[in-house]
Amino acid sequence: xxxxxxxxRNFCIIAHIDHGKSTIADRIMELTGQVSKRDMEDQLLDSxxxxxxxxxxxxxxxxxxxxxxxxxxxxxxxLIDTPGHVDFTYEVSRSLAACEGALLVVDATQGVEAQxxxxxxxxxxxxxxxxPVINKIDLASxxxxxxxxxIEDVIGLDASGAPCVSAKEGTNIRDILEAVVKFIPxxxxxxxxxxxxxxxxxxxxxxxxVILFVRIKDGSVKVGDTVRTFLSEKxxxxxxxxxxAPRLQPKxxxxxxxxxxxxxxxxxxxxxxxxxxxxxxxxxxxxxxxxYKAVRPVVFCGIYPLDGxxxxxxxxxxxxxxxxxxxxxxxxxxxxxxxxxFRCGFLGLLxxxxxxxxxxxxxxxxxxxxxxxxxxxxxxxxxxxxFVDNPSHLPAVSEIEWMEEPIVKAEVYTPPDYLGPVMDLCxxxxxxxxxxxxxxxxxxxxxxRLPLNEIVYDFFDELKSRTKGxxxxxxxxxxxxxxxxxxxxxxxxxxLCDALSIIVHEDRAYPRGRMLCENLKDAIPRQLFEVxxxxxxxxxxxARETVKAVRKDVLAKCYGGDITRKKKLxxxxxxxxxxxxxxxxVEVPSEVFMQILKTNKDK
Amino acid sequence: xxxIYLHIPFCKHKCTYCDFTSFPNxxxxxxxxxxxxxxxxxxxxxxxxxxxxxxxxxxxGTPSVVDPTYIAGLMKxxxxxxxxxxxxxxxxxxxxxxxxxxxxAIYRNAGIxxxxxxxxxxxxxxxxxLGRIHTKADFVSACKxxxxxxxxxxxxxxxxxxxxxxxxxxxxxxxxxxxxxxxxYALTPEDGTxxxxxxxxxxxxDGDEVAALYDxxxxxxxxxxxxxxEVSNFTRNGYGSRHNLNYWKRGEYxxxxxxxxxxxxxxxxxxTFDLDEYMKCILxxxxxxxxxxxxxxxxxxxxxVMLALRTVFGVSxxxxxxxFGSDWKEDFREAYARTAQYFEELxxxxxxxxxxxxxxxxxxxxxMA
Numbered sequence: 001x002x003x004x005x006x007x008x009r010n011f012c013i014i015a016h017i018d019h020g021k022s023t024i025a026d027r028i029m030e031l032t033g034q035v036s037k038r039d040m041e042d043q044l045l046d047s048x049x050x051x052x053x054x055x056x057x058x059x060x061x062x063x064x065x066x067x068x069x070x071x072x073x074x075x076x077x078x079l080i081d082t083p084g085h086v087d088f089t090y091e092v093s094r095s096l097a098a099c100e101g102a103l104l105v106v107d108a109t110q111g112v113e114a115q116x117x118x119x120x121x122x123x124x125x126x127x128x129x130x131x132p133v134i135n136k137i138d139l140a141s142x143x144x145x146x147x148x149x150x151i152e153d154v155i156g157l158d159a160s161g162a163p164c165v166s167a168k169e170g171t172n173i174r175d176i177l178e179a180v181v182k183f184i185p186x187x188x189x190x191x192x193x194x195x196x197x198x199x200x201x202x203x204x205x206x207x208x209x210v211i212l213f214v215r216i217k218d219g220s221v222k223v224g225d226t227v228r229t230f231l232s233e234k235x236x237x238x239x240x241x242x243x244x245a246p247r248l249q250p251k252x253x254x255x256x257x258x259x260x261x262x263x264x265x266x267x268x269x270x271x272x273x274x275x276x277x278x279x280x281x282x283x284x285x286x287x288x289x290x291x292y293k294a295v296r297p298v299v300f301c302g303i304y305p306l307d308g309x310x311x312x313x314x315x316x317x318x319x320x321x322x323x324x325x326x327x328x329x330x331x332x333x334x335x336x337x338x339x340x341x342f343r344c345g346f347l348g349l350l351x352x353x354x355x356x357x358x359x360x361x362x363x364x365x366x367x368x369x370x371x372x373x374x375x376x377x378x379x380x381x382x383x384x385x386x387f388v389d390n391p392s393h394l395p396a397v398s399e400i401e402w403m404e405e406p407i408v409k410a411e412v413y414t415p416p417d418y419l420g421p422v423m424d425l426c427x428x429x430x431x432x433x434x435x436x437x438x439x440x441x442x443x444x445x446x447x448x449r450l451p452l453n454e455i456v457y458d459f460f461d462e463l464k465s466r467t468k469g470x471x472x473x474x475x476x477x478x479x480x481x482x483x484x485x486x487x488x489x490x491x492x493x494x495x496l497c498d499a500l501s502i503i504v505h506e507d508r509a510y511p512r513g514r515m516l517c518e519n520l521k522d523a524i525p526r527q528l529f530e531v532x533x534x535x536x537x538x539x540x541x542x543a544r545e546t547v548k549a550v551r552k553d554v555l556a557k558c559y560g561g562d563i564t565r566k567k568k569l570x571x572x573x574x575x576x577x578x579x580x581x582x583x584x585x586v587e588v589p590s591e592v593f594m595q596i597l598k599t600n601k602d603k
Numbered sequence: 604x605x606x607i608y609l610h611i612p613f614c615k616h617k618c619t620y621c622d623f624t625s626f627p628n629x630x631x632x633x634x635x636x637x638x639x640x641x642x643x644x645x646x647x648x649x650x651x652x653x654x655x656x657x658x659x660x661x662x663x664g665t666p667s668v669v670d671p672t673y674i675a676g677l678m679k680x681x682x683x684x685x686x687x688x689x690x691x692x693x694x695x696x697x698x699x700x701x702x703x704x705x706x707x708a709i710y711r712n713a714g715i716x717x718x719x720x721x722x723x724x725x726x727x728x729x730x731x732x733l734g735r736i737h738t739k740a741d742f743v744s745a746c747k748x749x750x751x752x753x754x755x756x757x758x759x760x761x762x763x764x765x766x767x768x769x770x771x772x773x774x775x776x777x778x779x780x781x782x783x784x785x786x787x788y789a790l791t792p793e794d795g796t797x798x799x800x801x802x803x804x805x806x807x808x809d810g811d812e813v814a815a816l817y818d819x820x821x822x823x824x825x826x827x828x829x830x831x832x833e834v835s836n837f838t839r840n841g842y843g844s845r846h847n848l849n850y851w852k853r854g855e856y857x858x859x860x861x862x863x864x865x866x867x868x869x870x871x872x873x874x875t876f877d878l879d880e881y882m883k884c885i886l887x888x889x890x891x892x893x894x895x896x897x898x899x900x901x902x903x904x905x906x907x908v909m910l911a912l913r914t915v916f917g918v919s920x921x922x923x924x925x926x927f928g929s930d931w932k933e934d935f936r937e938a939y940a941r942t943a944q945y946f947e948e949l950x951x952x953x954x955x956x957x958x959x960x961x962x963x964x965x966x967x968x969x970x971m972a
Contacts, residue, residue: 528945528965551814553964556788556835558913559847560608560856561864563906564871564896570909574968 005257014119015105023167032065063246078259098215101129101184108142114474138166189256195219197278204323210266220255226281230288236264297345300389304341306366317363377404391501404480414471421466429454495584521545610860611666622793624862625664639885648684658846667697671709678713700737718754746780755784788835917954
């Protein structure tokens with residue numbers, strides 16, 4: 001029997017950030033008439049405000065399209081957009097598992113970059129057919145032939161027939177679709193076998209409950225079927241199935257090979273883990289599909305409401321975000337300095353920033369976030385082992401036998417001109433050199449082992465500034481290593497401020513302490529009294545700066561016409577104060593807690 | 604206590620720091636303007652017929668730049684239209700470069716008994732920098748004419764290149780020439796004035812430097828017997844400005860003339876800043892009020908405290924109780940508790956400690972709702 005899916009293609013697009021992935025997706029949708037140009041907002045798939053503003057994709061967004069190819073046949077194409085940033089590798093691997101092929105978009109002016117490679121390896125692991133696409137050929141600096149050669153040399157893919165396009169100007173977009181039809185295989189799968197559907201994403205809808213994004217591997221599912229999940233072993237009655245067009249579009253049945261959604265009045269997102277398999281309750285499959293490995297947060301920070309009375313609002317905001325973002329973890333936390341809040345875990349720094357921004361924007365809450373930390377493994381003298389991601393929860397020095405810190409394997413791609421600065425930076429950050437390869441005359445690949453706690457503050461910013469933006473960077477967690485770590489405390493006006501404590505390598509403690517004191521001295525506004533800022537390790541002061549008392553803060557003249565003006569001036573001053581948090585007697589701007597560890601001061 | 608403020612919006616040359624309503628090129632309008640002002644005086648006089656006013660203050664601009672007979676006429680009009688108390692304080696602002704014996708005689712004859720002389724600095728170079736039309740010598744001559752009078756001198760801090768020696772020379776000059784009162788105030792660079800450019804370019808002394816000059820000047824003034832009674836005002840022999848003290852007691856005042864502000868019957872209102880509009884309104888029989896604000900109770904209480912705390916007399920518990928019927932420390936209990944260490948008691952009054960008077964904004968913001 002002929003494959004019923006011979007005219008079906010499931011594919012995704014992988015690319016380094018900024019190489020034009022979302023724009024290509026938009027052009028493809030335009031060409032297939034999925035959305036008319038007129039109705040189209042730029043970059044339709046990036047539906048969150050933050051995604052559009054920052055030009056990044058965070059959440060997966062699938063879409064179904066119909067395309068009549070040059071062979072005269074009509075094809076159904078399911079495009080699953082993927083995030084490009086390293087923090088969201090997990091999301092990428094999920095969408096890859098739902099596809100048979102991937103378009104690899106490479107910017108003709110930039111060539112292959114760190115994340116390009118990481119994503120390609122992921123795709124190869126998933127046995128995907130990879131179709132290279134060269135983008136941005138309209139730019140004067142485009143180096144089409146060199147880019148093709150780089151794809152062949154560095155990645156080992158045949159790029160000779162790669163479509164060369166300009167997504168911005170809509171040039172040669174049809175070549176992409178022809179390549180999809182020609183090179184990406186149709187999905188296999190047995191429609192008559194028991195249902196096996198892979199959940200690759202989900203979100204919570206206020207009316208329909210949890211919407212599961214699924215790829216049907218075997219069997220079929222329709223409204224009224226009773227289904228169950230393998231992991232949670234719960235059963236549900238299917239209320240709706242459909243495709244992404246790109247909004248949800250109901251249809252009668254989803255069959256093997258297809259990508260679509262299932263709604264089944266599922267109340268809690270916790271019950272349906274992404275990566276789980278949906279099967280029929282009456283005729284279950286014998287075993288689930290291979291899922292994904294669980295993601296573990298690697299970066300942590302405290303999030304507190306600026307106004308302490310807004311704790312419950314913050315809790316609700318985080319719970320709501322969690323519904324759409326399974327990788328976010330949180331637990332209640334309590335700081336002497338900042339009151340009640342949450343300790344949250346993230347996949348990476350960008351993920352952390354995105355969550356913070358979404359809390360502030362989508363829930364209109366002012367928050368204070370503490371400096372990011374990583375999770376340390378502590379071996380206590382009594383034989384206990386524990387993970388500590390909050391410096392203020394670190395056991396007393398006398399109880400610690402030894403500690404381990406997370407290490408990453410980092411790859412940096414840079415033009416050779418910046419090799420020196422990049423290597424200096426890696427050395428500054430306690431990096432251990434592993435390997436160096438010249439990709440061509442213009443680009444070098446460096447491999448380092450770096451402690452994660454050295455890259456969570458400003459590594460990326462520093463790398464960009466030291467290489468004028470030319471270097472790219474990617475990392476993966478490579479386990480734990482024994483390390484000499486100490487807790488560095490900050491005292492403001494003689495009082496310990498727990499929210500500013502950090503864990504640092506012993507060798508870095510003195511310079512870090514000095515830097516922290518200097519940064520705080522600049523960041524804390526002058527008060528009515530002198531404020532000593534001290535850094536201490538285990539009660540021993542290692543650095544000190546002083547915020548001098550303010551000497552003039554008065555309106556020189558206040559006669560008849562000045563009274564209203566003076567009131568307004570004081571109101572403005574008062575407004576500024578609202579962004580401050582009182583630590584003991586000292587007023588500290590709320591952003592200090594987050595930014596204080598940035599080393600690149602504008603000096 | 605109530606006061607009358609009269610605004611004369613003319614000058615010979617605009618100073619580089621000035622953002623007051625003053626028109627250097629329109630002296631030819633003085634006669635027409637004064638006619639309008641007389642009319643406004645008459646109308647407001649009718650409105651506040653039953654009340655007694657204790658002080659009159661003629662400010663500007665440079666009131667001494669217009670023909671002194673206009674000022675005499677204005678005072679005559681005031682006495683005709685308003686009821687003044689038995690011994691009113693009547694002040695006029697003067698630029699030392701615009702004074703002569705005849706003017707002073709006419710002023711004194713018109714009942715003016717207090718003079719405020721804009722010296723700013725004894726350093727001629729700095730005077731030129733500020734766009735002042737007078738010299739140190741002009742000030743000395745003016746003082747000779749004012750010998751025996753109750754007069755105040757303005758001293759400015761925070762000028763480009765100003766040193767302690769400059770401040771000393773200025774205060775010495777003021778003292779030697781017999782001023783009974785000194786207003787020593789920090790230059791405030793206002794957006795839109797020429798000096799704002801200097802400020803943006805960091806050419807003016809910063810807050811710490813101004814504070815140092817201020818502390819130095821204050822000590823010197825104390826040595827000479829001038830005691831601080833308000834942030835920027837110092838007096839010898841108890842000659843404080845009654846008119847200005849009324850502002851800080853949150854007393855009522857009616858402001859007449861272009862851009863003048865008033866506070867009457869719990870309402871703050873301001874005349875137009877536009878000279879032509881002002882005259883047009885008056886001639887058409889309207890009050891040229893462009894802004895008006897009814898002050899709510901909470902706001903009023905804050906104003907009372909904010910203004911009183913500018914002075915060394917502080918907030919009088921009994922005066923506050925008389926005004927609002929409540930106890931001020933009760934009304935501002937939390938704010939006071941947070942800031943108590945910056946206050947001291949003086950009889951029934953509470954004032955900001957001497958060393959914190961110059962950083963009072965940080966204390967005052969605690970008292971805002």
